[in-house]
Amino acid sequence: xxxxxxxxxxxxxxxxxxxxxxNFMYSSVKYSDYTIYFWRxxxxxxxxxxxxxxxxxxxxxxxxRAFVDKTLFPILNGMALYRLIxxxxxxxxxxxxxxxxxxxxxxxxxxxxxIFGNGSKRNTFxxxxxxxxxxxxxxxxxIENTGKGEFELILAFxxxxxxxxxLSGFAGCMTDPVLGNTWGLKSNVFxxxxxxxxxxxxxxxxxxxxxxxxxxxxxDYKFSVEETFPHLANEGGSAIVARKDVWPVLDNISMxxxxxxxxxxxxxxxxxETAELxxxxxxxxxxxxxxxxxxxxxxxxxxxxxxxxxxxxxHHIENLEKKEMRFLIFFDQPIPGDIGFSASxxxxxxxVLGATFNTxxxxxxxxxEYDEDLLIVSRVNKTE
Ligand SMILES: [Fe+2]
Ligand SMILES: [Fe+2]
Numbered sequence: 001x002x003x004x005x006x007x008x009x010x011x012x013x014x015x016x017x018x019x020x021x022x023n024f025m026y027s028s029v030k031y032s033d034y035t036i037y038f039w040r041x042x043x044x045x046x047x048x049x050x051x052x053x054x055x056x057x058x059x060x061x062x063x064x065r066a067f068v069d070k071t072l073f074p075i076l077n078g079m080a081l082y083r084l085i086x087x088x089x090x091x092x093x094x095x096x097x098x099x100x101x102x103x104x105x106x107x108x109x110x111x112x113x114x115i116f117g118n119g120s121k122r123n124t125f126x127x128x129x130x131x132x133x134x135x136x137x138x139x140x141x142x143i144e145n146t147g148k149g150e151f152e153l154i155l156a157f158x159x160x161x162x163x164x165x166x167l168s169g170f171a172g173c174m175t176d177p178v179l180g181n182t183w184g185l186k187s188n189v190f191x192x193x194x195x196x197x198x199x200x201x202x203x204x205x206x207x208x209x210x211x212x213x214x215x216x217x218x219x220d221y222k223f224s225v226e227e228t229f230p231h232l233a234n235e236g237g238s239a240i241v242a243r244k245d246v247w248p249v250l251d252n253i254s255m256x257x258x259x260x261x262x263x264x265x266x267x268x269x270x271x272x273e274t275a276e277l278x279x280x281x282x283x284x285x286x287x288x289x290x291x292x293x294x295x296x297x298x299x300x301x302x303x304x305x306x307x308x309x310x311x312x313x314x315h316h317i318e319n320l321e322k323k324e325m326r327f328l329i330f331f332d333q334p335i336p337g338d339i340g341f342s343a344s345x346x347x348x349x350x351x352v353l354g355a356t357f358n359t360x361x362x363x364x365x366x367x368x369e370y371d372e373d374l375l376i377v378s379r380v381n382k383t384e
Contacts, residue, residue, distance in 0.1 A: 044299070045297050045299040045307075046074070046075050046297070047075060047287075047289055047297055047299065047307050047308055047309065048299050048301065048305060048306070048307050049068055049072065049073045049305070049306050049307075049308075050304065050305055051066060051068060051081070051083060051279070051304050051305065051306050052303075052304035052305075054066050054068065054072070056083075056085075058201045058202060060200070060201065060202045060203070060204070061087070061204050062086060062087055062089070062090035062091055062202040062203050062204035063084065063085045063086040063087050063090035063092075063145075063150075063151075063202045064083075064084075064085045064202070065082060065083070065084050065085075065092075065201060065202060066082065066083045067080065067081075067082040067083075067162075068080060068081050068082070068306065069160060069161045069162065070160035070161050071161065073306075073308065075308050075310070076160040076277070076308055077160055077275060077308075077310060077311075078158065078159065078160055078275055078332045079156060079157065079158065079159070079160060079253075079275060079277040079308070079330060079332050080100075080156070080157045080159060080160050080161065080162050080277075081154065081155065081156050081157070081277060081279060081306055081330070082154075082155040082157070082162075083152070083153070083154055083155070084143070084152070084153040084155060084202075085150055085151070085152050085153075086109070086111065086143065086144070086145040086150065086151040086153075086202065087145065087150060087204070088145060088147070088148060088149065088150075089144075089145060089204050089205040089206075089207075089208060090144070090145045090151070090202055090203075090204055090205075091142065091143070091144040091145070091202065091203045091204065091205055092142060092143040092144070092201070092202055093142060093166050093167055093168055093199065093200050093201060093202070093203055094114075094116075094140050094141065094142040094166070094167040095140070095141065095142070095164050095165060095166040095167065095199070095201075096137075096138050096139060096140050096141065096164065096165055097135075097137055097138070097157065097159075097162050097163060097164050098137065098138060098163050098164075098165065099137065099159045099161075099162060099163050100137055100157040100158045100159035100162040100163070101134070101135065101136055101137050101157070101158040101251055101252055101253050102134070102135040102141075102155055102156070102157055102158075102162075103132065103133075103134050103155070103156045103157075103158075103242075103250070103253045103254070103255060103330065104132060104133050104134075104135075104153050104154065104155045104156075105130075105131075105132050105153070105154045105155075105225070105255065105257075105328055106127050106128060106129055106130065106131045106132070106151075106152070106153055107129065107152040107153065107154055107281065108129050108149075108150065108151065108152045109128070109129070109145060109147045109149060109150055109151030109152060110126060110127070110128045110145075110146050110147040110151065111126070111127050111128075111143050111144060111145050111146055111147070111151050111153075112124065112125075112126055112127075112143075112144050112146050112211055112215055113125055113126075113127055113133055113141065113142065113143050113221075113222075114141065114142055115133075115135055115139050115140070115141045115221055116139065116140040116141070117136065117139040117140070118139075123219050123220070123221050124212060124214065124215045124219075125215050125216075125217070125218075125219040125221070125222045126146065126211060126215050126216055127222060129226075130224065130225065130226030130227070131222060131223070131224050131225070131226075132222070132223045132224075132225050132242050132255065133221050133222045133223070134221050134223070134247070134249055134250055134253075135221065136249075136251065137158075140167070144205065144209070146208065146209075146211055154279055154328060156253060156255070156277060156330035157253075158252045158253045158332060164199075165199075166199030166200065166201060168195065168196075168198075168199050168200040168203075169196070169197050169198055169199040169200075170197075171195055172195035172196040172197045172198070173197045174195075175187075176188065176190040176191060220248075220249050221249060223242050223246075223247045225240055225241075225242045225255070225257055226240060226257060228240055228241075228246065231256075232375055232376060234264075234376060234378075235261065235263050235264065235378060236260065236261060236263055236264020236265065236376040236377055236378050236379065237258065237259045237260040237261050237264040237266075237324075237376045238258075238259045238376070239256050239257070239258050239259075239375065239376065240256070240257040241254070241255075241256050241257075242254060242255040242256075242257070243255075243256075243331075243334060243335045243336065244334035244335050245335055250334045251334060252332060252333065252334060253330065253331070253332060253333075253334070254330070254331045254333065254334055254335060254336055255328060255329065255330050255331070256327075256328075256329045256331075256336075257326070257327075257328060257329075258317075258326070258327040258328075258329055259324055259325070259326050260283075260285070260317065260319045260324065260325050260327075260376065261319070261324050262319060262321065262322045262323060262324070262379075263378055263379055264319065264376050264377065264378060264379055265316070265317070265318050265319070265376070265377050265378075265379045266316055266317035266318075266375070266376055266377075267316060267340045267341055267342050267373065267374060267375060267376070267377045268314060268315070268316040268340065268341045269314070269315070269316065269338050269339060269340035269341065269373065269375075270312050270313060270314045270315065270338065270339055271309075271311065271312060271331065271336050271337060271338045271339075272311075272312050272337055272338075272339060273311065273312075273333050273336070273337060274311055274331040274332050274333040274336045274337070275308065275309060275310050275311045275331070275332050276308070276309040276315075276329055276330070276331055276336075277306065277307075277308050277309075277329070277330045277331075277332075278301075278306060278307045278308075278309075278327050278328065278329045278330070279305075279306045279327065279328045279329075279330075280301050280302060280303050280304065280305045280306070280325070280326070280327055281303065281326040281327065281328060282303055282324065282325060282326040283302075283303070283319060283320075283321050283323065283324065283325025283326060284300065284301065284302050284303075284319075284320045284321050284325065285300070285301045285317050285318060285319055285320055285325050285327070286298065286299070286300050286301070286317070286318045286320055286383075287299055287301060287307060287315055287316065287317050287318075288315060288316055289309055289313055289314065289315040290313065290314050290315075291313060300320065311332075318379075318383055319379075320383065338373065338375075339373065340373030340374065340375060341373075342370050342373050342374040342377065343370045343371065343372055343373040343374070344373070345367065346367055346368070346369045346370065349361075350362070350363075350364040350365060353367075
């Protein structure tokens, strides 16, 4: 029997393991005296990456860091996403990113952040669930867990392959005399401090330490996004925004905290000047995105998934559950714009729409006219 006529989907035995965004499928077909084995790779959507399936690249006694850049998620362009988890007393060492701004959202826990920037300006502040902070490219910064439990942070970057330098690694490149000269000390005081050019990345404090009183004050680099008034709220959901018009330090990055209720839907739309990198905090949702040339990709997202929509590619979001879904949506512009179906289609006459869809102009009389896009609409129909 010619092997080439056998199709993998006729397998009688198989298993499936998910690694990153691919499904690797092994299957076999048994015949009376032999078995044919097949290996195949089933590509899931190129727009989706399951962060929960990724083994963190950094695992230390202080915590973990899982990063998804273009190497793992090839469709990324101009953006990337990390998840940082710090155990009790865990410390993300002081470091900086030479090629990317960083915008972070605290999912749980409490932490202390210090940013040291141009002009020797220091910014120290506490963050807790629902708070965000922003770090410009090149600015030194650290994060230390100050709570009793785990601390979790979702971080977006304004580059598809963010780079970083750590304090430990850079000091590891310097000799004892060079370090001694820096502070006017004898070189032998540094001989006790073991160093290497390789960063520690995440360390662990021997004791909790103190939180300075001024760290509880407001700070330009911190934004309590979930405490701000929604940009939009209706029975279908809400969007709370962290963007330059309400948080002036932001540059080339922003975030929307999106909630869609069981009665809502994010209308079909696109963003003329920005790509969109989303992360699912809660719920289950369906997205459809179209690519140039007409190819269509529809996929389901669940908690811990991330997705990427290239600039101006049309897409929409449907909630598939009977409860609220929550997304963090990052953009590569300080204020993302968008164009939705609800207002834009009505910019054209019934005759133009008739010609566009090869039908009678009168078929479009029923479309209401809105001055502005509705963004989040009511789900008046059953989800298919
Ligand atoms: Fe960072
Ligand atoms: Fe969008």
